[in-house]
Amino acid sequence: MKDGPPVSAPGPLRRLSLAAACLAGVASLALVSLNPLAEEASATAAPALAGAPRSAVQSASTAASAREEVLINEDFGTRTTIPGGWTPKSGTWTVAGGALKQTSPKGTTMLTFGQHLDDFRIDATLSFDSAVNDSRWVGLGLDVNPAGTSPWSHAAVRRVSTASNGLEFANRLPSNSWSVVAASPAPRSVADGNPFDVSIEVHGTNATWTFEGRQIQTTQSLQRTGNGVLGLIMDQATASFRRITVTQLPPRPVIPLVEPGHTGLAIGHRGNPKAAPEDTLVSEVQSHRLGSAYMELDLHLTKDNVPVVMHDDTVDRTTNGTGRVDGLTLAQIKLLDAGVKFDPAYAGTKVPTFEEILQYAQRTGGSVMPELKAGWTKDQVRIVTALVQKYGLQSHTVWQSFDPVPLKYAYELDPSIARAGLVSGSLPADPVAYVGAFHGQALLPATALVTPALMRTMHAAGLAVVAWTADTPGDWAKLTTAGVDGIMSNSVGELIGWMSRYNQ
Structure with missing residues (x-):
C-alpha cells in the first residue's frame, strides 16, 4: 500500500x-x-490442506440473505444413550439422570461431535459435579481435532468462576502449550450441582462469550483449522450437560x-x-x-x-x-x-x-x-x-x-x-x-x-x-x-x- x-x-x-x-x-x-x-x-510445518473446501462458504452478495439453521438440539432429559456421531475420546461418558455426564476426574477428557463450522453458536446448560481443585475447568470445544488431540480451541469455565480467569477463551497449540486469548470473571459462582447457561458465538477467529444472557468477553484470536469439529472438554473435573444446541449462523459481513x-x-x-x-x-x-x-x-x-x-x-x-x-x-x-x-x-x-x-x-x-x-x-x-x-x-x-x-x-x-x-x-x-x-x-x-x-x-x-x-x-x-x-x-x-x- x-x-x-x-x-x-x-x-x-x-x-x-x-x-x-x-x-x-x-x-x-x-x-x-x-x-x-x-x-x-x-507456519510451514503442518501439511497444507490443498483444495479442501471450507464449510459455509458464501458469497458476499448472498450472505445477508442466509438464515440461521439449528443443526443440533439435544435435550438429554429425553435420552438414555449418547447420540449417534458423538464420540468419546477419553474419560467415561454416559447419559443418566437427564444429563450427558463425564464421570472420570483424571487428566483431560474429551468427547467430539458435530461438523466443522465457520459461523455458529453453541448454547448449553451444564453444571460441575466435581473437580480436583478450584482451578479445574469444563470447556466447550469450538474447533477440535477430530482425533481428540491438539490443536484445539475452547471456551472454558473454571470451578471458581468468579476468579479473574473464571471464564476464558484458550487455544491448545500444536506444541501442546496453551495460549489464553481472553479471560474474565463470571457474574456469579457456579457451585457443584448448580446449573448455568452459556452461549458462545463464533465467526471465524472471532468469538463472543455470553453467560446467562450477559455478554462477558470477545476475542479476535480463536485458533481455527480447516477440519476441526465441536467437542466437550474437561480438565480434572466431572460435569453434566443437560442441553446442547448448535446453530449455524450466516457469515458476518467481511x-x-x-x-x-x-x-x-x-x-x-x-x-x-x-x-x-x-x-x-x-x-x-x-x-x-x-x-x-x-x-x-x-x-x-x-x-x-x-x-x-x-x-x-x-x-x-x-x-x-x-x-x-x-x-x-x-x-x-x-x-x-x-x-x-x-x-x-x-x-x-x-x-x-x-x-x-x-x-x-x-x-x-x-x-x-x-x-x-x-x-x-x-x-x-x-x-x-x-x-x-x-x-x-x-x-x-x-x-x-x-x-x-x-x-x-x-x-x-x-x-x-x-x-x-x-x-x-x-x-x-x-x-x-x-x-x-x-x-x-x-x-x-x-x-x-x-x-x-x-x-x-x-x-x-x-x-x-x-x-x-x-x-x-x-x-x-x-x-x-x-x-x-x-x-x-x-x-x-x-x-x-x-x-x-x-x-x-
Whole structure:
C-alpha cells in the first residue's frame, strides 16, 4: 500500500522493545514468538490442506440473505444413550439422570461431535459435579481435532468462576502449550450441582462469550483449522450437560459496521512490520497471532507469473537483491534474503508466495486482504483468484486496490470474494458510486480523509470504511470517535491493546 515512507528497520534492541510493547498491550492475547526461524517453521510445518473446501462458504452478495439453521438440539432429559456421531475420546461418558455426564476426574477428557463450522453458536446448560481443585475447568470445544488431540480451541469455565480467569477463551497449540486469548470473571459462582447457561458465538477467529444472557468477553484470536469439529472438554473435573444446541449462523459481513465510539477491526499493515520484515510469512504470522482480523499484504507477479508477496515493484529495498519482481523468476526470488536488511536476526527469511500465505490461512482459519496492483489485467487477476478458490478461502478474502479496474475484473471472475477500494490524496466525488462501480463492500481511505460526514454517507449505503495507516493512540481515538469499521496499523499489537483498554 502506498502510505508514504517505508517503515524503517529497527535494530535488535528496538525490535525487541517494540515487540515487548505489543505483547504488554495484549497480555490477554496469544503470545507471539519473535524467533524468525521458529516462527516460519511453525507456519510451514503442518501439511497444507490443498483444495479442501471450507464449510459455509458464501458469497458476499448472498450472505445477508442466509438464515440461521439449528443443526443440533439435544435435550438429554429425553435420552438414555449418547447420540449417534458423538464420540468419546477419553474419560467415561454416559447419559443418566437427564444429563450427558463425564464421570472420570483424571487428566483431560474429551468427547467430539458435530461438523466443522465457520459461523455458529453453541448454547448449553451444564453444571460441575466435581473437580480436583478450584482451578479445574469444563470447556466447550469450538474447533477440535477430530482425533481428540491438539490443536484445539475452547471456551472454558473454571470451578471458581468468579476468579479473574473464571471464564476464558484458550487455544491448545500444536506444541501442546496453551495460549489464553481472553479471560474474565463470571457474574456469579457456579457451585457443584448448580446449573448455568452459556452461549458462545463464533465467526471465524472471532468469538463472543455470553453467560446467562450477559455478554462477558470477545476475542479476535480463536485458533481455527480447516477440519476441526465441536467437542466437550474437561480438565480434572466431572460435569453434566443437560442441553446442547448448535446453530449455524450466516457469515458476518467481511467488515462489520460499527457505531461511532465503538472499536472496529484491527488490521496489521503488511503484517507486523515494526517487529518483523514487512510482507514476509513471519510478519504475517505474528500479525495474525496478535489478533489482526486480516493478513494484509501486497502482490506482484514474477516473470513466470507466480504471485509473490512484496510491496515494491522491485526487490531492492527489502531484500539483498536487485531488479523488478516481474523481471525475475520465482526460483531467482527464492534465492533472495528478505530479512537481513531489516535485522540480522531475520537473516534467511524468504519472500513468500501468495500460495504459502493462503496455506497458512487455511490451516489456522485466518483471513487475507491482498492488494491487487494498479494496471493488472484480467488474466493476472485470474491467477490470484484461482489460488483463493483452490484453498476455499473466498469468504476469508478481501481484495483491495487503488485501481478500480482490477476490482471490476475480480468481481467478474468471482463475485463471492469481497472488494474494497483504496483511496489517497482526495476522496472520489461520490464515494458510494465509486465503490458501487466494482460492486464493492468497503472504502479504504487514508486516515486524513476520514470525517464523520464520510462515515454517515458510507454507512447509510451499507458500506464499511477502514482507515490506513494509523500508528498512534491519538489517531486511533479520533478514528474510533468518527466510527470507522477498521483501522490498519504498522503497530497492530499496540492497537489491539489500546482497543482492549478502550473497551473496558
